[in-house]
Amino acid sequence: MAAATRPVAGSYDYIIVGGGSAGCVLAYRLSEDPTVQVLLIEAGGADRHPLFHMPAGFAKMTKGIGSWGWSTVPQKHLHNRVLRYTQAKVIGGGSTINAQIYTRGVPADYDEWAQQEGAQGWSFADVLPYFRRAENNERYSNTYHAYGGPLGVSNPVSPLPICEAFFQAGQELGIPFNPDCNGERQEGLCYYQLTQLDARRSSTAVAYLRPIRDRRNLTVALDTQVVRVLLDNDRAVGVEVVEGGGAPRAVRAAREVVVSSGAIGTPKLLMQSGIGPADHLRAVGVDVAHDLPGVGGNLQDHLDLFVIAECTGHHTYDKYNKPHHAAWAGLQYLLFRKGPVASSLFETGGFWYADRAARSPDIQFHLGLGSGIEAGVAKMKYSGVTLNSAYLRPRSRGTVRLQSADPKAAPLIDPNYWADADDKRLALQGLRLAREIMRQPALKRFVMQEVLPGPGKVSDEDLFKYACATAKTDHHPVGTCRIGTPSDRMTVVTPDLRVIGLQGLRIADASVMPRVPSSNTNAPTIMVAEKAADHILGRI
Numbered sequence: 001m002a003a004a005t006r007p008v009a010g011s012y013d014y015i016i017v018g019g020g021s022a023g024c025v026l027a028y029r030l031s032e033d034p035t036v037q038v039l040l041i042e043a044g045g046a047d048r049h050p051l052f053h054m055p056a057g058f059a060k061m062t063k064g065i066g067s068w069g070w071s072t073v074p075q076k077h078l079h080n081r082v083l084r085y086t087q088a089k090v091i092g093g094g095s096t097i098n099a100q101i102y103t104r105g106v107p108a109d110y111d112e113w114a115q116q117e118g119a120q121g122w123s124f125a126d127v128l129p130y131f132r133r134a135e136n137n138e139r140y141s142n143t144y145h146a147y148g149g150p151l152g153v154s155n156p157v158s159p160l161p162i163c164e165a166f167f168q169a170g171q172e173l174g175i176p177f178n179p180d181c182n183g184e185r186q187e188g189l190c191y192y193q194l195t196q197l198d199a200r201r202s203s204t205a206v207a208y209l210r211p212i213r214d215r216r217n218l219t220v221a222l223d224t225q226v227v228r229v230l231l232d233n234d235r236a237v238g239v240e241v242v243e244g245g246g247a248p249r250a251v252r253a254a255r256e257v258v259v260s261s262g263a264i265g266t267p268k269l270l271m272q273s274g275i276g277p278a279d280h281l282r283a284v285g286v287d288v289a290h291d292l293p294g295v296g297g298n299l300q301d302h303l304d305l306f307v308i309a310e311c312t313g314h315h316t317y318d319k320y321n322k323p324h325h326a327a328w329a330g331l332q333y334l335l336f337r338k339g340p341v342a343s344s345l346f347e348t349g350g351f352w353y354a355d356r357a358a359r360s361p362d363i364q365f366h367l368g369l370g371s372g373i374e375a376g377v378a379k380m381k382y383s384g385v386t387l388n389s390a391y392l393r394p395r396s397r398g399t400v401r402l403q404s405a406d407p408k409a410a411p412l413i414d415p416n417y418w419a420d421a422d423d424k425r426l427a428l429q430g431l432r433l434a435r436e437i438m439r440q441p442a443l444k445r446f447v448m449q450e451v452l453p454g455p456g457k458v459s460d461e462d463l464f465k466y467a468c469a470t471a472k473t474d475h476h477p478v479g480t481c482r483i484g485t486p487s488d489r490m491t492v493v494t495p496d497l498r499v500i501g502l503q504g505l506r507i508a509d510a511s512v513m514p515r516v517p518s519s520n521t522n523a524p525t526i527m528v529a530e531k532a533a534d535h536i537l538g539r540i
């Protein structure tokens with residue numbers, strides 16, 4: 001665990017609900033003033049397990065360690081498949097279990113928030129200083145990047161020769177190599193920078209909480225679930241918590257309650273508290289405290305499709321699944337901080353176009369240095385390699401809803417993937433592009449044959465069926481408590497992140513993003529929290 005943990009006792013100025021990517025940043029910034037008492041409450045436990053800190057530990061995380069164990073409802077447009085929907089339940093949240101890819105999207109993403117979604121003050125020029133403030137970038141110091149901030153941002157330490165051949169394959173198809181996909185241009189294939197420092201994961205728990213563990217004005221309560229935000233008329237005055245298996249009890253906040261429980265957890269908690277769409281709340285037996293129709297709406301996510309190929313030899317990390325190779329890899333990591341354990345397995349990728357007329361790349365690739373990372377792969381003689389593709393600007397919108405008034409019940413998560421026909425068309429185009437990259441001459445030394453979708457799968461219908469059977473979440477839910485103008489009935493928070501119609505209650509996490517950025521979502525969420533702190537402290 002990063003910070004000292006103390007029981008939830010005493011009185012607080014600020015209560016932060018959820019110690020994830022955003023919550024840990026807020027705990028750090030709000031407790032900078034020693035006269036202010038801050039309580040950070042996290043439903044999950046400590047990050048003691050070494051797998052949380054080794055970059056390759058990620059591969060185990062999507063299979064359940066430190067997560068809530070949720071799934072989607074049957075996806076109507078994917079042959080009613082139910083998809084596993086990993087969301088973090090551990091200090092540091094997603095930043096403790098994710099693949100550590102550090103990307104931000106493009107300026108137009110944020111300019112559109114400001115110009116088209118009513119998120120005034122969130123244009124790229126407005127948010128860039130917060131990306132930079134967070135960053136301790138190992139390589140760059142320029143308009144886009146900075147060093148000296150809390151969050152480690154580093155280059156991969158153990159790339160493999162197949163990564164270089166992947167870049168050459170891109171160039172053979174007309175996709176350039178890009179040294180920094182978070183810089184001047186996003187187009188091209190690249191080594192991602194990673195939220196790591198010295199070959200260890202730089203979660204927000206490690207980067208923001210660990211250095212301040214001695215601050216006496218910050219209390220971190222682990223294994224403690226908030227079951228309700230407490231309202232006194234239209235003012236949030238505290239929260240009701242359950243510690244371990246104990247009885248619920250109230251904790252008061254003199255100034256503000258800040259909800260940072262993630263794009264699924266935040267609307268769930270609000271609705272449990274009677275804040276949300278009145279008709280839905282009544283239908284599940286929750287007393288309506290504040291009718292706010294946008295809560296839990298506007299759910300957006302990136303859906304991943306993938307190509308898997310068998311290699312001509314052991315060119316990726318699959319062989320390290322065998323115990324003697326794994327033992328060597330462990331030793332190599334302990335002694336030299338290098339090798340397979342120092343790899344997040346998805347540290348190579350890039351951005352390109354399914355639609356050549358798009359305003360910026362609309363497809364993101366992740367090259368997976370193995371095949372066992374994804375489910376459903378038949379055994380191969382040699383190692384496998386995976387190329388994921390995700391369509392980046394989906395128009396499908398889904399919902400988060402309650403199954404019942406019981407806070408222990410899992411939420412009903414409906415990303416509504418491919419409700420929009422263009423999302424499906426462009427995602428399948430992205431899959432074809434991924435396949436084309438894998439077939440380029442430069443990769444012939446490394447790639448023997450495609451295994452999935454499989455050479456026989458060529459028609460749109462074949463690829464659609466394949467996608468319905470195998471597509472997975474990219475773990476990028478956003479939008480379920482969106483920023484907007486007060487006149488829009490689907491707005492949940494104002495641009496300074498106050499919940500519409502209530503006092504003393506803000507939201508700061510991935511749920512406030514009105515549209516999903518054209519990238520992974522950890523760095524954008526950290527940016528949201530950095531900026532939220534300035535709003536709360538009255539600095540902007």
Ligand SMILES: Cc1cc2nc3c(=O)[nH]c(=O)nc-3n(C[C@H](O)[C@H](O)[C@H](O)COP(=O)(O)OP(=O)(O)OC[C@H]3O[C@@H](n4cnc5c(N)ncnc54)[C@H](O)[C@@H]3O)c2cc1C
Nearest residue numbers: 018020021022043093094098100101226262265510520522
């Ligand atoms: C498996 C996985 C891989 C990913 N890979 C990447 C990647 O490589 N790069 C990238 O940029 N993004 C990645 N992401 C996405 C990124 O990590 C998330 O967008 C980001 O973590 C969201 O941050 P958040 O603060 O909104 O929510 P979270 O980080 O999920 O934090 C919410 C926290 O609130 C807690 N909580 C919820 N409800 C309550 C309650 N009622 N009481 C108390 N606590 C509560 C949760 O336990 C959780 O710890 C990945 C995500 C996952 C899950």
